[in-house]
Amino acid sequence: xxxxxxxxxxxxxxxxxxxxxxxxxxxxxxxxxxxxxxxxxxxxxxxxxxxxxxxxxxxxxxxxxxxxxxxxxxxxxxxxxxxxxxxxxxxxxxxxxxxxxxxxxxxxxxxxxxxxxxxxxxxxxxxxxxxxxxxxxxxxxxxxxxxxxxxxxxxxxxxxxxxxxxxxxxxxxxxxxxxxxxxxxxxxxxxxxxxxxxxxxxxxxxxxxxxxxxxxxxxxxxxxxxxxxxxxxxxxxxxxxxxxxxxxxxxxxxxxxxxxxxxxxxxxxxxxxxxxxxxxxxxxxxxxxxxxxxxxxxxxxxxxxxxxxxxxxxxxxxxxxxxxxxxxxxxxxxxxxxxxxxxxxxxxxxxxxxxxxxxxxxxxxxxxxxxxxxxxxxxxxxxxxxxxxxxxxxxxxxxxxxxxxxxxxxxxxxxxxxxxxxxxxxxxxxxxxxxxxxxxxxxxxxxxxxxxxxxxxxxxxxxxxxxxxxxxxxxxxxxxxxxxxxxxxxxxxxxxxxxxxxxxxxxxxxxxxxxxxxxxxxxxxxxxxxxxxxxxxxxxxxxxxxxxxxxxxxxxxxxxxxxxxxxxxxxxxxxxxxxxxxxxxxxxxxxxxxxxxxxxxxxxxxxxxxxxxxxxxxxxxxxxxxxxxxxxxxxxxxxxxxxxxxxxxxxxxxxxxxxxxxxxxxxxxxxxxxxxxxxxxxxxxxxxxxxxxxxxxxxxxxxxxxxxxxxxxxxxxxxxxxxxxxxxxxxxxxxxxxxxxxxxxxxxxxxxxxxxxxxxxxxxxxxxxxxxxxxxxxxxxxxxxxxxxxxxxxxxxxxxxxxxxxxxxxxxxxxxxxxxxxxxxxxxxxxxxxxxxxxxxxxxxxxxxxxxxxxxxxxxxxxxxxxxxxx
Amino acid sequence: xxxxxxxxxxxxxxxxxxxxxxxxxxxxxxxxxxxxxxxxxxxxxxxxxxxxxxxxxxxxxxxxxxxxxxxxxxxxxxxxxxxxxxxxxxxxxxxxxxxxxxxxxxxxxxxxxxxxxxxxxxxxxxx
Numbered sequence: 002x003x004x005x006x007x008x009x010x011x012x013x014x015x016x017x018x019x020x021x022x023x024x025x026x027x028x029x030x031x032x033x034x035x036x037x038x039x040x041x042x043x044x045x046x047x048x049x050x051x052x053x054x055x056x057x058x059x060x061x062x063x064x065x066x067x068x069x070x071x072x073x074x075x076x077x078x079x080x081x082x083x084x085x086x087x088x089x090x091x092x093x094x095x096x097x098x099x100x101x102x103x104x105x106x107x108x109x110x111x112x113x114x115x116x117x118x119x120x121x122x123x124x125x126x127x128x129x130x131x132x133x134x135x136x137x138x139x140x141x142x143x144x145x146x147x148x149x150x151x152x153x154x155x156x157x158x159x160x161x162x163x164x165x166x167x168x169x170x171x172x173x174x175x176x177x178x179x180x181x182x183x184x185x186x187x188x189x190x191x192x193x194x195x196x197x198x199x200x201x202x203x204x205x206x207x208x209x210x211x212x213x214x215x216x217x218x219x220x221x222x223x224x225x226x227x228x229x230x231x232x233x234x235x236x237x238x239x240x241x242x243x244x245x246x247x248x249x250x251x252x253x254x255x256x257x258x259x260x261x262x263x264x265x266x267x268x269x270x271x272x273x274x275x276x277x278x279x280x281x282x283x284x285x286x287x288x289x290x291x292x293x294x295x296x297x298x299x300x301x302x303x304x305x306x307x308x309x310x311x312x313x314x315x316x317x318x319x320x321x322x323x324x325x326x327x328x329x330x331x332x333x334x335x336x337x338x339x340x341x342x343x344x345x346x347x348x349x350x351x352x353x354x355x356x357x358x359x360x361x362x363x364x365x366x367x368x369x370x371x372x373x374x375x376x377x378x379x380x381x382x383x384x385x386x387x388x389x390x391x392x393x394x395x396x397x398x399x400x401x402x403x404x405x406x407x408x409x410x411x412x413x414x415x416x417x418x419x420x421x422x423x424x425x426x427x428x429x430x431x432x433x434x435x436x437x438x439x440x441x442x443x444x445x446x447x448x449x450x451x452x453x454x455x456x457x458x459x460x461x462x463x464x465x466x467x468x469x470x471x472x473x474x475x476x477x478x479x480x481x482x483x484x485x486x487x488x489x490x491x492x493x494x495x496x497x498x499x500x501x502x503x504x505x506x507x508x509x510x511x512x513x514x515x516x517x518x519x520x521x522x523x524x525x526x527x528x529x530x531x532x533x534x535x536x537x538x539x540x541x542x543x544x545x546x547x548x549x550x551x552x553x554x555x556x557x558x559x560x561x562x563x564x565x566x567x568x569x570x571x572x573x574x575x576x577x578x579x580x581x582x583x584x585x586x587x588x589x590x591x592x593x594x595x596x597x598x599x600x601x602x603x604x605x606x607x608x609x610x611x612x613x614x615x616x617x618x619x620x621x622x623x624x625x626x627x628x629x630x631x632x633x634x635x636x637x638x639x640x641x642x643x644x645x646x647x648x649x650x651x652x653x654x655x656x657x658x659x660x661x662x663x664x665x666x667x668x669x670x671x672x673x674x675x676x677x678x679x680x681x682x683x684x685x686x687x688x689x690x691x692x693x694x695x696x697x698x699x700x701x702x703x704x705x706x707x708x709x710x711x712x713x714x715x716x717x718x719x720x721x722x723x724x725x726x727x728x729x730x731x732x733x734x735x736x737x738x739x740x741x742x743x744x745x746x747x748x749x750x751x752x753x754x755x756x757x758x759x760x761x762x763x764x765x766x767x768x769x770x771x772x773x774x775x776x777x778x779x780x781x782x783x784x785x786x787x788x789x790x791x792x793x794x795x796x797x798x799x800x801x802x803x804x805x806x807x808x809x810x811x812x813x814x815x816x817x818x819x820x821x822x823x824x825x826x827x828x829x830x831x832x833x834x835x836x837x838x839x840x841x842x843x844x845x846x847x848x849x850x851x852x853x854x855x856x857x858x859x860x861x862x863x864x865x866x867x868x869x870x871x872x
Numbered sequence: 873x874x875x876x877x878x879x880x881x882x883x884x885x886x887x888x889x890x891x892x893x894x895x896x897x898x899x900x901x902x903x904x905x906x907x908x909x910x911x912x913x914x915x916x917x918x919x920x921x922x923x924x925x926x927x928x929x930x931x932x933x934x935x936x937x938x939x940x941x942x943x944x945x946x947x948x949x950x951x952x953x954x955x956x957x958x959x960x961x962x963x964x965x966x967x968x969x970x971x972x973x974x975x976x977x978x979x980x981x982x983x984x985x986x987x988x989x990x991x992x993x994x995x996x997x998x999x
Contacts, residue, residue, distance in 0.1 A: 179957075180928065
């Protein structure tokens with residue numbers, strides 16, 4: 002490109018020295034103008050994307066929002082730099098205003114400020130509920146019930162939020178993790194797994210701060226040679242805890258010397274592919290996720306399970322629900338095994354119902370501290386996991402805990418070899434008030450649904466009815482392919498599936514418990530759910546759309562509209578998410594347009610209060626600097642004469658016209674196209690005029706409305722259209738050079754070409770942006786133009802509806818042909834974006850263009866010869 | 873066509889290799905530097921048309937590297953390309969005369985066109 006311009010100047014020799022300098026200035030200015038327009042397009046595009054994201058509430062992480070903001074700022078700053086170069090000394094104060102707005106934007110991102118760091122570890126015996134912000138609720142609540150109620154909980158300690166911050170900051174991990182999230186910009190499973198792997202490596206490589214390492218080892222030494230369970234205790238709102246819980250790992254059977262390694266693993270689990278998806282779906286800020294950890298002695302349990310102090314579905318009932326399995330309680334929590342189930346009357350404290358399951362396996366702790374799966378046989382499968390007396394002790398204990406917190410509880414427990422009941426975890430329980438209809442009771446069938454039930458007698462886990470396409474999820478890959486609004490079908494109630502629930506219409510699971518983690522999350526999201534639906538995977542595979550009735554435990558074929566209406570429940574409350582809030586706050590400094598009137602006295606750098614204002618200001622001033630009367634280039638601008646040429650102006654930077662030779666014209670005069678000697682301009686003009694334009698396609702009503710709304714929503718586009726200067730179309734020509742800046746209504750276009758005898762310095766470029774139709778149609782239009790150009794050797798790039806294409810290092814004839822094609826496309830792709838909704842029209846235009854262009858190129862050599870351009 | 877001489881500065885070897893491979897097909901001659909100091913040595917010893925510079929590097933960071941490059945070759949265009957969405961780096965870098973500030977990940981085409989823009993601007997003899 003360097004030599005291209007040298008060659009260009011070479012062609013301009015012969016001008017008086019002063020004039021030549023002025024011409025060079027003009028070329029420079031025109032190049033700055035081109036770069037400014039390109040930055041302007043990008044800034045507006047990014048703003049539109051951010052606005053869309055805010056309106057749709059679509060999931061995206063805070064890292065992405067921050068990246069977008071900085072990219073907007075970068076484009077705007079680029080516009081300022083270009084404008085300052087176009088007119089040195091006039092607009093320098095823009096930078097101050099820009100800096101100030103950027104500072105405001107940064108403020109909008111800042112989370113709540115954090116106080117000084119506290120201790121890295123806190124012993125269980127010192128923990129209370131009030132320590133939740135340091136220890137996370139999981140561990141703090143255990144400390145609370147131990148101290149206040151004398152409940153037995155495991156010995157151990159918490160690694161605090163302060164420890165997490167210390168680790169992140171002392172090692173620079175926080176910056177590094179943000180950077181990794183930023184550069185791995187993707188949402189597919191593969192991309193997110195790559196990201197998770199990179200973050201895990203970074204966490205593993207970061208040295209543990211010495212004071213943290215020492216504090217942990219001191220606690221371990223105090224507790225002796227025991228085996229630990231190192232559990233995640235993430236910080237977040239209470240309501241988030243359940244959703245989160247399934248995503249993070251616990252390390253079991255950890256030796257004292259391995260506790261910090263296990264701690265790293267727990268932190269890493271916060272960035273797993275599913276956890277990140279969950280965080281994004283929930284609009285949480287990944288830069289504010291904090292992981293505390295509980296390090297607790299492993300309980301060598303003979304039995305364990307979960308207590309719900311009220312039935313989670315149908316909270317009106319006066320019962321405590323207890324689930325139990327032999328061995329460690331992990332099998333209940335993760336839904337991998339059937340469990341015994343008991344009801345206890347809250348008033349009398351007596352067992353009212355017992356349901357002993359056939360339990361095939363149990364988990365036990367080996368002497369080395371490992372967790373091992375064992376098969377049950379010899380009648381043990383059918384033995385109750387615990388005695389009725391244990392059940393009643395548990396219920397009484399659970400009710401004390403409920404009373405203390407004043408809210409129904411979800412409690413994980415274990416019974417050790419000495420018969421002691423140890424509480425491992427307690428947290429608030431989400432309860433649905435409506436009672437489910439017992440599954441054997443007849444359900445009134447409406448006409449619509451009669452005979453369409455394909456599976457009945459499933460266990461209701463969350464009430465209501467919803468329909469959707471049924472999609473089976475078995476592997477992690479299935480999870481990422483899961484479409485929004487589908488019915489989630491799975492074999493086991495794995496907690497990881499909770500990451501999908503915000504997007505699912507309903508949930509059907511073959512095995513698991515209606516009181517398990519997944520059921521709890523389904524109720525939280527108010528998604529109808531059936532857990533305990535034997536045969537569902539086989540029966541439902543490939544049946545298409547089904548309606549899941551989470552109240553009567555039945556699944557119907559197709560979409561049962563009446564039933565869905567009848568079962569309608571208030572939607573889970575929509576809350577503005579943390580990311581949404583940050584986005585709204587930052588948009589206040591980006592998108593509002595205050596500078597609407599270029600004639601107003603406020604239209605100056607000091608009046609710019611948003612990024613959009615600066616964009617608008619720079620654009621307006623750049624157009625003025627480029628084309629206003631007193632800024633005209635040296636040789637002046639000629640108006641092109643001729644019926645179809647009246648809207649075009651022409652600037653000759655040397656050798657592009659015969660005007661100088663004749664010495665007859667001055668800048669107030671018009672010249673005819675026959676006076677143009679620039680071969681790339683002749684080719685371009687020929688392409689523009691060779692095939693008459695039939696006018697815009699008749700817009701369909703919806704496209705027309707879309708034009709109107711676009712214009713109303715994007716004043717920057719409208720402003721340019723209204724502006725007299727912007728409406729002008731300028732050719733800048735030399736003997737082998739041509740640059741066209743043109744604007745037709747909403748469309749903005751730059752075409753440039755150099756066509757000399759040395760292929761090494763030849764090029765053609767094309768930039769095209771805008772349009773009145775909706776973004777998808779404009780994108781299709783750009784795609785169509787790009788295809789046409791790529792066939793002719795251009796490298797084309799599309800960003801939204803903007804197209805950038807370049808052709809380089811080709812013969813003079815190839816550039817001339819390219820210019821003719823560009824001229825044709827410039828004239829004939831105007832407003833076809835309106836028709837782009839219809840795939841048939843895309844094909845129609847593609848064929849039409851190919852035929853026209855072929856014919857056009859045949860006539861080109863003659864045209865250039867007649868004009869005297871051909872050698 | 874004359875090759876563009878590009879100095880690519882990044883401490884991440886993966887990044888260097890990936891971009892170097894993609895650019896070599898495009899008439900660009902790439903010199904790699906994996907630290908700020910190495911970049912400065914290269915700029916002292918050879919001629920370049922454009923520099924792509926990372927920000928977060930151990931020892932000498934990108935902004936310091938930029939300052940020193942500008943002291944040696946004031947009109948050598950430098951494109952900052954960083955994984956760090958940090959507005960203060962944007963402002964400081966542009967104040968020091970960076971040609972542009974881009975965030976990773978950037979498509980090869982977009983980066984290539986930026987490189988062409990930067991090279992063009994330089995050879996128009998602008999400061």
